[in-house]
Amino acid sequence: MEGLFFNINGGYVEGIVRGYRNSLLTGQNYSNLIQCETIDDVKLQLAPSYGDVLASLSPNPSTSDLASRMTDKLVAEFKYLVAQATGSSAKFLEYMTYGYMIDNIALLITGTLHERDTRELLERCHPLGWFETLPVLCVATNIEELYNSVLIETPLAAYFKGSLSHQDLDELNIEIVRNTLYKNYLEDFYNFINTHPDFSGTPTQDVMAEILQFEADRRAINITLNSFGTELSKLERRKLYPEFGKLYPEGSLMLSRAEDVEGVALAVSAVADYKAFFDAVGMSQGGGGLGGMGGGPADGKSLEDLFYQKEMDMSKLVFTRQFTPAVVYAWMKLKEQEIRNITWIAECIAQNQKERIGNFISVF
Amino acid sequence: MSGAVGREAVFPTRQSLGLMKNKLKGAEIGHSLLKRKSEALTKRFRDITRRIDEAKQKMGRVMQIAAFSLAEVSYAVGGDIGYQIQESAKQARFRVRTKQENVSGVLLPTFESYTQEGVNDFGLTGLGKGGQQIQRCRETYARAVETLVELASLQTAFLILDEVIKVVNRRVNAIEHVIIPRTENTIKYINSELDELDREEFYRLKKVSGKKQRDVAAADAEILAARQKAAEEQGKNPKAAASPALFVEEADTVDVLGDQEDNDVIF
Amino acid sequence: MAVSAATYKERQFLAVIGDEDSVTGLLLAGIGHVTEPPGSQRNFLVVDSKTETSEIEQAFQNFTQERKDIAVLLINQHIAERIRHSVDAFADPFPAVLEIPSKDHPYDPEKDSVLKRVRRLFGE
Numbered sequence: 098m099e100g101l102f103f104n105i106n107g108g109y110v111e112g113i114v115r116g117y118r119n120s121l122l123t124g125q126n127y128s129n130l131i132q133c134e135t136i137d138d139v140k141l142q143l144a145p146s147y148g149d150v151l152a153s154l155s156p157n158p159s160t161s162d163l164a165s166r167m168t169d170k171l172v173a174e175f176k177y178l179v180a181q182a183t184g185s186s187a188k189f190l191e192y193m194t195y196g197y198m199i200d201n202i203a204l205l206i207t208g209t210l211h212e213r214d215t216r217e218l219l220e221r222c223h224p225l226g227w228f229e230t231l232p233v234l235c236v237a238t239n240i241e242e243l244y245n246s247v248l249i250e251t252p253l254a255a256y257f258k259g260s261l262s263h264q265d266l267d268e269l270n271i272e273i274v275r276n277t278l279y280k281n282y283l284e285d286f287y288n289f290i291n292t293h294p295d296f297s298g299t300p301t302q303d304v305m306a307e308i309l310q311f312e313a314d315r316r317a318i319n320i321t322l323n324s325f326g327t328e329l330s331k332l333e334r335r336k337l338y339p340e341f342g343k344l345y346p347e348g349s350l351m352l353s354r355a356e357d358v359e360g361v362a363l364a365v366s367a368v369a370d371y372k373a374f375f376d377a378v379g380m381s382q383g384g385g386g387l388g389g390m391g392g393g394p395a396d397g398k399s400l401e402d403l404f405y406q407k408e409m410d411m412s413k414l415v416f417t418r419q420f421t422p423a424v425v426y427a428w429m430k431l432k433e434q435e436i437r438n439i440t441w442i443a444e445c446i447a448q449n450q451k452e453r454i455g456n457f458i459s460v461f
Numbered sequence: 462m463s464g465a466v467g468r469e470a471v472f473p474t475r476q477s478l479g480l481m482k483n484k485l486k487g488a489e490i491g492h493s494l495l496k497r498k499s500e501a502l503t504k505r506f507r508d509i510t511r512r513i514d515e516a517k518q519k520m521g522r523v524m525q526i527a528a529f530s531l532a533e534v535s536y537a538v539g540g541d542i543g544y545q546i547q548e549s550a551k552q553a554r555f556r557v558r559t560k561q562e563n564v565s566g567v568l569l570p571t572f573e574s575y576t577q578e579g580v581n582d583f584g585l586t587g588l589g590k591g592g593q594q595i596q597r598c599r600e601t602y603a604r605a606v607e608t609l610v611e612l613a614s615l616q617t618a619f620l621i622l623d624e625v626i627k628v629v630n631r632r633v634n635a636i637e638h639v640i641i642p643r644t645e646n647t648i649k650y651i652n653s654e655l656d657e658l659d660r661e662e663f664y665r666l667k668k669v670s671g672k673k674q675r676d677v678a679a680a681d682a683e684i685l686a687a688r689q690k691a692a693e694e695q696g697k698n699p700k701a702a703a704s705p706a707l708f709v710e711e712a713d714t715v716d717v718l719g720d721q722e723d724n725d726v727i728f
Numbered sequence: 729m730a731v732s733a734a735t736y737k738e739r740q741f742l743a744v745i746g747d748e749d750s751v752t753g754l755l756l757a758g759i760g761h762v763t764e765p766p767g768s769q770r771n772f773l774v775v776d777s778k779t780e781t782s783e784i785e786q787a788f789q790n791f792t793q794e795r796k797d798i799a800v801l802l803i804n805q806h807i808a809e810r811i812r813h814s815v816d817a818f819a820d821p822f823p824a825v826l827e828i829p830s831k832d833h834p835y836d837p838e839k840d841s842v843l844k845r846v847r848r849l850f851g852e
Contacts, residue, residue: 159831203545204544207544207548207549208544208548210548211548213548218544221541221544271545272585272587272588272589273588275588275589276588276589279589316590319590319592320589322592323588323592324585324588327585337588399593399594400593401537401590401593440532440535440536441532444529444536448528448831449525450529453529510846513842513843513846514843514846517835517837517840518837520828520829520835521829521834521835524828524829524835525829525834527753528749528750528830530753531752531753543748543749543751543774546760547751547752547755547772547774550755550760550761550772551760551761552761552762553741553758553759553760553761554758554759555758555759556740557739557740557741557742557800559739559740570821570822572800572824576758577758595756598753598756599756599758602753602754603758605753606742606757609742609800610742610800612826613799613800613824613826614824616824616842617821617822617824619842619846620821620824620842621821624821
């Protein structure tokens with residue numbers, strides 16, 4: 098049924114995205130890239146997809162310049178999509194930007210807490226997380242004002258309300274604030290795609306639910322792993338777990354009780370995918386520990402890498418579905434990964450660390 | 462050479478001659494000791510310079526590896542964490558303490574890094590993602606900073622030793638080229654002055670003894686004349702002969718004493 | 729050499745003047761320190777292309793002359809280059825000024841103030 102009317106509003110956007118998808122780098126491109134000797138060579142190799150934005154860069158640019166130009170292009174393309182989208186698709190795209198907004202707000206909170214001039218921070222904000230009223234937040238001089246402006250001015254008000262007070266912003270570590278917001282965001286997004294009349298029962302719901310569940314699980318696992326040895330209590334930790342996903346509720350409960358890497362491995366063992374990851378990086382056998390976490394296994398793949406790999410695979414599969422704005426989400430993730438890959442390769446070349454250059458995730 | 466440095470303002474007496482001789486001896490001992498110190502320090506200094514050179518090269522590599530681990534972080538986090546890190550820094554976890562090392566009487570400070578326990582500003586950074594890479598990056602950078610601290614110790618030692626060696630060498634040179642020649646000069650001066658005095662004294666005594674001899678001769682002649690007169694008179698008056706004989710006796714005694722004195726002065 | 733114990737006993741921090749990546753990395757290692765308010769001072773300065781040379785100069789003076797709690801000052805070589813005369817003129821043993829490479833500017837021993845002296849001493 099959804100195929101019947103989707104293209105009236107969403108067809109153009111989807112078409113554009115599928116076009117964008119074709120310009121993503123392939124394994125062939127990557128193998129050319131890793132042969133490069135200088136950043137200029139990299140620039141040359143990237144000419145088909147990024148030529149227009151990279152052309153104005155000075156010879157042998159720094160990798161951060163390279164990355165920011167590529168991000169600019171991604172942002173420009175995404176903004177075009179946003180401009181074209183209507184109705185529920187537009188809402189969907191808006192949801193995608195909330196994650197970046199959270200980062201930006203966290204940045205501003207940090208700045209305000211330390212009484213820095215937050216206006217300087219605006220240029221550090223991620224362009225995708227930009228919203229019209231963001232500069233208004235810079236007017237706030239103390240955290241209470243900021244809190245009130247956030248509630249009034251931003252789309253994120255719902256994520257603050259109920260779980261964070263302005264005292265919390267002052268007292269809690271910014272990472273806890275950020276992750277609380279992110280948890281609320283993920284839950285809201287999940288709720289949105291499951292209940293919105295335009296999406297429930299469509300491919301959007303199918304694929305996005307899976308992706309978001311994965312995202313939720315990944316965050317829960319990462320938070321658990323990263324909180325070992327910090328002052329984060331188990332109770333606080335548990336509050337940061339999104340309340341859905343494949344691990345929820347039993348796995349989450351076990352995660353919240355986990356005291357070491359083995360505990361985490363045990364908690365996720367109910368889900369075959371995650372169990373495979375933990376087995377692959379050797380964390381489930383007692384030898385793991387923090388050292389194993391830090392050093393990673395011999396083939397250079399860390400748990401984080403495997404999660405990224407999985408995310409990319411899922412994003413790739415999204416393109417097999419039609420009549421859904423989820424392809425925009427997938428394209429965005431693929432593109433971000435691509436930028437990370439290129440930055441990584443450029444970094445390896447710039448710093449002469451060729452032995453690690455293959456440590457990127459090629460999707461196509 | 463010796464003429465240029467002049468001499469110390471002393472009175473040319475035997476006492477100051479003794480003082481100067483002691484001073485010269487002291488200066489020579491001091492010179493050889495300082496020379497040895499300077500050699501020991503220079504040896505150490507060369508050692509340190511060589512190690513600095515090596516350490517600086519090593520630092521280049523270490524920092525590159527560290528920078529690379531930061532690249533891994535930005536790959537994993539997928540964004541910029543710089544600002545957040547800058548703002549969440551509160552208490553230094555990585556600190557240095559300074560210790561002293563004694564090299565030939567020079568106290569060289571050495572930095573020693575230590576970690577302030579219980580301070581962890583970035584424990585939660587990267588909680589959502591990238592935490593493991595950040596952890597690894599922190600370790601890499603901590604190791605890099607250790608190398609830097611080591612290098613800093615070397616460099617400080619280098620600067621201090623450089624300074625100390627300069628001072629010591631200056632002292633060695635001062636002793637060698639100024640103090641010793643000047644002391645020698647002074648000794649020479651005192652000796653020559655003393656000799657001069659001796660000659661003057663000798664001459665004076667000679668003069669005195671000459672005058673005395675003349676006086677004695679005159680007295681003798683007078684006595685002789687008196688005796689002759691007496692002898693002539695004895696012919697007329699033999700009773701008066703006893704008293705002039707007594708005069709002769711006295712004059713002889715005085716003469717002998719005078720001679721002895723003269724001898725004494727000469728030797 | 730009159731280096732009394734008091735001059736360096738309280739020197740326990742490292743300071744850094746560098747580009748964003750270098751500073752971030754060194755802060756991750758845990759060298760960052762912010763003194764107690766009021767008048768809290770940071771022991772690091774991030775320099776980018778927009779930073780005025782006078783600002784770097786001021787930070788350099790602050791870390792080397794005014795603050796007595798800094799044992800080692802790390803400065804990116806390409807930034808030291810911008811205030812080279814100050815770096816060259818600074819010859820005190822405390823704090824030790826150390827020129828470090830940055831990500832985009834590999835280390836060049838030819839420019840290092842101290843290494844220049846080393847080389848000169850060896851008559852190279």
